[in-house]
Amino acid sequence: MGFGLLNKIFIQFPLTFWDEKLDSIFIASNRFCLFHCQPLDHMLILFVCGNLARELEQQTDEEIIEQVLQRLKRIYPQIPKPIKWLVTRWGCDPFAYGSYSNFKTGATYETLKELARECYDDRIYWAGEHTNYDGTIGCVDSAFESGHREAKRIYDKLNKISS
Numbered sequence: 668m669g670f671g672l673l674n675k676i677f678i679q680f681p682l683t684f685w686d687e688k689l690d691s692i693f694i695a696s697n698r699f700c701l702f703h704c705q706p707l708d709h710m711l712i713l714f715v716c717g718n719l720a721r722e723l724e725q726q727t728d729e730e731i732i733e734q735v736l737q738r739l740k741r742i743y744p745q746i747p748k749p750i751k752w753l754v755t756r757w758g759c760d761p762f763a764y765g766s767y768s769n770f771k772t773g774a775t776y777e778t779l780k781e782l783a784r785e786c787y788d789d790r791i792y793w794a795g796e797h798t799n800y801d802g803t804i805g806c807v808d809s810a811f812e813s814g815h816r817e818a819k820r821i822y823d824k825l826n827k828i829s830s
């Protein structure tokens with residue numbers, strides 16, 4: 668499996684300058700395109716992933732925010748100065764080194780099954796977001812579902828032994 672990177676850039680403005688009814692704003696751009704809108708907080712949240720996310724992690728917050736504002740200015744020329752921002756850098760975080768497991772080239776659902784295969788004479792069972800071969804991978808629900816699956820397998824095994 669691979670391990671992918673998704674970062675978020677939160678930018679808070681003194682006022683909501685976009686149409687409050689919008690859930691999101693999409694700009695045709697190869698760098699900053701999808702903004703999630705939170706008008707009550709006057710906040711836009713931008714998602715960046717993959718190589719762009721890796722590149723941005725090497726830049727300062729100020730450099731990143733300036734680039735984002737330049738993009739937004741194309742459709743909102745009167746954009747106000749932001750009052751606060753927060754930029755995640757999960758790729759550099761030594762406790763995370765990324766955000767989600769993903770299928771790197773060559774990995775398949777068989778890879779997930781292999782990672783979930785019990786071992787040590789059937790005494791160790793594996794759950795986790797990267798083992799959810801019956802559903803989605805990489806999210807909390809994937810971890811939860813795979814946990815249920817393995818708990819049921821252990822329960823069934825113990826029942827079989829005791830009966």
Ligand SMILES: Cc1cc2nc3c(=O)[nH]c(=O)nc-3n(C[C@H](O)[C@H](O)[C@H](O)COP(=O)(O)OP(=O)(O)OC[C@H]3O[C@@H](n4cnc5c(N)ncnc54)[C@H](O)[C@@H]3O)c2cc1C
Nearest residue numbers: 757763765766767794795796797805806807808809810811
């Ligand atoms: C930055 C980021 C943002 C995310 N955002 C979302 C989101 O918005 N929505 C969503 O659904 N999912 C999100 N995820 C993914 C979600 O957090 C994971 O899919 C989920 O936590 C995986 O659960 P898990 O139980 O498989 O693994 P983990 O939660 O990683 O649990 C593994 C545990 O094992 C422990 N461990 C590791 N090695 C050992 C060892 N040798 N001995 C003992 N313990 C060990 C670790 O400390 C950890 O507690 C995000 C993940 C990251 C990193």
